[in-house]
Amino acid sequence: MSTTDTTTDPAGGSPANPRHIPTFDPAVGTSDSSIGWAIRDTLAMTGRNLTAMRRVPQVLVFSLVQPVIFVLMFRFVFGGAIKIPGRDYVDYLMPGIFTQTVAFGAINTAVGLAEDKGKGLLERLRSLPMSRSAVLGGRVLADTARNVVIILLMIVIGMIVGFRTHTNVLAVAAGIGVLVLFGVALASIFVLIGLSVSNGEAAQAAAFPLLAPLVFASNAFVDPASMPGWLEWWARRQPVSKTTEAVRALMLGGETAGPVVASIIWSFAIIAVMSPIAIARYRKS
């Protein structure tokens, strides 16, 4: 195994490709563990995840089916019976749908990671000299990109059924930003679920009971005033409601600062608590 080794590669064929054994001096340490490499690795993993999403467009379609059904159901079936003072119900509904879409979309983060784990891909990635955070970072970044696409599509679908924004483009963009940040926060929870189960179905099964109370015991579809007192208390304060409220304010007008700040605080708090746990779990599992 000397440097002058000119033998051909295994399985015959290609021209001599000298084996390179990196030199290593424990005193100097490793040179490719810098932030720059972490970013490059994260982008490489993001690209991989986005390519996989493009290859299986069904997943994107299916993540639209459920919110579209909700739009149709609440707009045309239940909507007539729900009165929101001072607003068209469709305007009230759509920001709730956006939050719901982001929330249920986060399941994909868990499913994607669980599948990578189940198929042994995480094992291989752990044996590579890549940044440890890139696997999770690449997953969350790709899912964030997907979220942006899905939110835009849902806005279009909302427009078709009568939803109209009543503010300016910047405010609407800020609303999308609040949703995307909330999506990252949820992803940090679902990374942990994905790493804790061994396949996609299990991830799905574990995710729904966690999301249902958040999404439905909220102000996304109805005014919490109609709920029993204890539930109303929760439904007014929890992150899905705060995010929905913030998006409503940014897209429809009204008091903005309070709900937007509350949503951002919720999102950052979730990220601050969950991501160290998720990273520790990735290192250990």
Add this chain to the structure above:
Amino acid sequence: MSTTPSSPGGSPRSAIVAESLVKHYGDVHALQGVSFEVPTGTVLGLLGPNGAGKTTAVRILTTILQPTSGRAEVAGVDVIAHPHEVRRRIGLAGQYAAVDENLTGNENLTLVGRLNHLATAAARERSVALLDQFNLSDAAHRPVRTYSGGMRRRLDLAAALVTHPPVLLLDEPTTGLDPASRQGLWDVIESLVSDGTTVLLTTQYLEEADRLADRIVVIDHGLVVAEGTSAELKSTLGETTVTLSFRGSDLAGRAALLLGDFGASRSSGDETTVNIPLRGGADTVRDVLNLLHSNELDVGRIDLHEPTLDDVFISLTGARS
């Protein structure tokens, strides 16, 4: 960067050293003090039944898992102190073909190259070369989910070779493959070894260890229960024997008496047969047959029994399947 020129002094005598590796998961003692060495440029077969601790050992050597105690060195680098440096020197091909089904073969290999910190152009170049070597060029731009099992394994092995690692760890590389694909993969592994690569191979297939491994370590319940070359392990179980079958037990009895000098013994199960250890090879057979012939004892049937690694395996690890 990994493009640092290689140093000729960098190859230690043993490419893999495992010393008293212990791994406990709670009450489960996956490894209870496993030690072995793999001299540079040789193949070690790590053999054992399911749950023996083979995969745990591989996961420790590939830095995926930290041992509870003990130490290990791969390519001269301590796996616990410098895991990142170990990762730059190894290739791992797993029990499950660890490739991304939704990416093409080319995308898979390019991704692994980039994550090994090759420049993008170099990663692409290497991917094309490997796909060519592994006869996957025609399928290079097809998603892996359209590949056959054998093609996936070849791609998985190719992914382990992207950086020309001096040490290769193969965890049951041919499990579940059809005989032709298995043969193909063996050929590839053999050519890697002839190229100077050190290989640690776990397997449940004794035929595989027999064919590929220079030395074999048998582990069971997290302990090394035997170690040696294939031939050494077989010889611990006894030598080749000839079994002579006669038309009746009285004939067999007379033959056993007559052949006492050859170490003949009656089988416990079958009254009509006599076993003779084949110490002198073909000469022994000739002498035995001549002696029987001159005493007018007709032999009905002659069987040769060569101890197989299966015999070794079963005798060492008990009758567990």
